[in-house]
Amino acid sequence: MTAKYERGPYAKGRERREAILKATLDVFSESGYRGASLRAIARELDISPALLQHYFSTREELLMEVVSAWDDENDRRSEGLTFLAHWLVNIKHNTEIPGLIRLYTALAIEATDPDHAARPYFNRRYDNLTSQIVRDIERQKSVGLCPEDIDPKRVARLLIAACEGLQIRWLHSPDFDMYEEFVGLLRDFQLTPPVEEAEIALARALEIPDGEGA
Amino acid sequence: MTAKYERGPYAKGRERREAILKATLDVFSESGYRGASLRAIARELDISPALLQHYFSTREELLMEVVSAWDDENDRRSEGLTFLAHWLVNIKHNTEIPGLIRLYTALAIEATDPDHAARPYFNRRYDNLTSQIVRDIERQKSVGLCPEDIDPKRVARLLIAACEGLQIRWLHSPDFDMYEEFVGLLRDFQLTPPVEEAEIALARALEIPDGEGA
DNA sequence: GTCTATATCGCGATAGAC
DNA sequence: GTCTATCGCGATATAGAC
Numbered sequence: 001m002t003a004k005y006e007r008g009p010y011a012k013g014r015e016r017r018e019a020i021l022k023a024t025l026d027v028f029s030e031s032g033y034r035g036a037s038l039r040a041i042a043r044e045l046d047i048s049p050a051l052l053q054h055y056f057s058t059r060e061e062l063l064m065e066v067v068s069a070w071d072d073e074n075d076r077r078s079e080g081l082t083f084l085a086h087w088l089v090n091i092k093h094n095t096e097i098p099g100l101i102r103l104y105t106a107l108a109i110e111a112t113d114p115d116h117a118a119r120p121y122f123n124r125r126y127d128n129l130t131s132q133i134v135r136d137i138e139r140q141k142s143v144g145l146c147p148e149d150i151d152p153k154r155v156a157r158l159l160i161a162a163c164e165g166l167q168i169r170w171l172h173s174p175d176f177d178m179y180e181e182f183v184g185l186l187r188d189f190q191l192t193p194p195v196e197e198a199e200i201a202l203a204r205a206l207e208i209p210d211g212e213g214a
Numbered sequence: 215m216t217a218k219y220e221r222g223p224y225a226k227g228r229e230r231r232e233a234i235l236k237a238t239l240d241v242f243s244e245s246g247y248r249g250a251s252l253r254a255i256a257r258e259l260d261i262s263p264a265l266l267q268h269y270f271s272t273r274e275e276l277l278m279e280v281v282s283a284w285d286d287e288n289d290r291r292s293e294g295l296t297f298l299a300h301w302l303v304n305i306k307h308n309t310e311i312p313g314l315i316r317l318y319t320a321l322a323i324e325a326t327d328p329d330h331a332a333r334p335y336f337n338r339r340y341d342n343l344t345s346q347i348v349r350d351i352e353r354q355k356s357v358g359l360c361p362e363d364i365d366p367k368r369v370a371r372l373l374i375a376a377c378e379g380l381q382i383r384w385l386h387s388p389d390f391d392m393y394e395e396f397v398g399l400l401r402d403f404q405l406t407p408p409v410e411e412a413e414i415a416l417a418r419a420l421e422i423p424d425g426e427g428a
Numbered sequence: 429g430t431c432t433a434t435a436t437c438g439c440g441a442t443a444g445a446c
Numbered sequence: 447g448t449c450t451a452t453c454g455c456g457a458t459a460t461a462g463a464c
Binding site for chain 2: 441
């Protein structure tokens with residue numbers, strides 16, 4: 001998407017949009033949530049704060065779009081896998097981007113406010129996550145790969161909550177291994193197949209490092 | 215503590231301190247995190263913002279002390295119980311104070327910043343929680359009330375993370391039953407005795423409502 | 429469409445008078 | 447212990463130049 005050779009009056013604008021999203025993340029990763037003011041981001045890009053707001057009219061909107069872009073990127077990662085395995089691969093990847101996880105979590109809390117712009121985004125996100133987990137578990141059940149007596153919805157709620165809680169804990173102590181903890185929880189629920197699937201995918205990614213050279 | 219009949223030059227100051235903590239929570243519950251500025255809290259109390267800062271020199275300090283006071287109050291609640299049961303009772307109670315839980319969670323995220331004043335507080339809190347959970351599980355193990363093969367530390371990490379994640383989810387959708395979800399997780403880990411202990415304590419509290427009249 | 433300049437507001441924090 | 451005044455900063459809105 002947004003090819004390098006794009007022409008027309010909107011090309012520059014779109015490039016700038018992406019540059020802004022990238023800069024936001026950079027500033028955020030380096031200076032933390034409170035440091036990532038619109039002015040600081042504008043400074044990083046050597047543009048005026050007002051121009052920034054020409055592209056993203058509010059700070060909330062900007063932050064939301066950064067998170068949403070990360071979300072889309074995640075969706076594209078390791079597409080062939082089972083959802084739970086796919087999720088695990090993403091959690092492993094999250095381990096390398098504390099700034100983004102911090103942004104995500106901070107936004108999730110802020111969006112708790114009844115009239116926050118990102119509220120519907122999070123509710124949609126939780127719903128999507130839930131239905132994908134449920135579908136996955138039910139598929140595993142039908143093949144006899146996991147016990148019949150587990151409640152897919154309940155497990156989904158628990159997994160989502162655990163994931164967010166583990167992230168918070170990991171942000172507090174970077175040595176905390178949130179990936180391993182999540183794997184452990186999946187094993188507790190006897191959802192071992194996706195774990196093995198993810199481990200194979202991750203091992204393969206190590207052998208053939210495509211984005212590793214950057 | 216802090217008796218009504220206390221005398222001396224510090225009495226008024228201490229009363230004011232408590233009034234400030236209470237007002238902070240009120241404003242926070244009503245106007246959310248971003249609405250709870252020092253000015254708004256001062257307005258609520260009909261004092262000047264500067265006076266507020268005479269008692270709590272920074273905003274961070276003030277918020278931290280509100281959370282810390284809630285923590286102490288929790289410690290005093292249902293003291294006779296096993297720690298896990300005690301925790302459950304507190305989670306049930308949390309169900310009625312969304313404003314405080316929101317403050318707690320928001321602060322937990324902010325404290326993720328390496329040089330935030332509340333960082334050591336949270337690390338200490340996590341450590342205390344962990345050791346109490348571990349002690350509890352080990353005691354249960356020694357009496358044969360829970361399976362030998364579970365790793366207490368690992369379960370502690372998972373329970374803490376789950377609790378915080380469930381809170382976030384509950385803040386997003388108030389119908390979400392974080393207490394029941396947590397109970398379910400404890401059952402998954404075959405930690406049923408504390409669940410029953412808590413249910414009995416909660417039922418008794420319903421029969422004899424002591425603080426309910428306020 | 430792209431961009432700058434400017435103005436207003438509310439914030440946390442400090443200094444100093446009473 | 448309490449106030450007023452003020453500082454510097456960030457968020458946001460608007461007017462208008464290119």
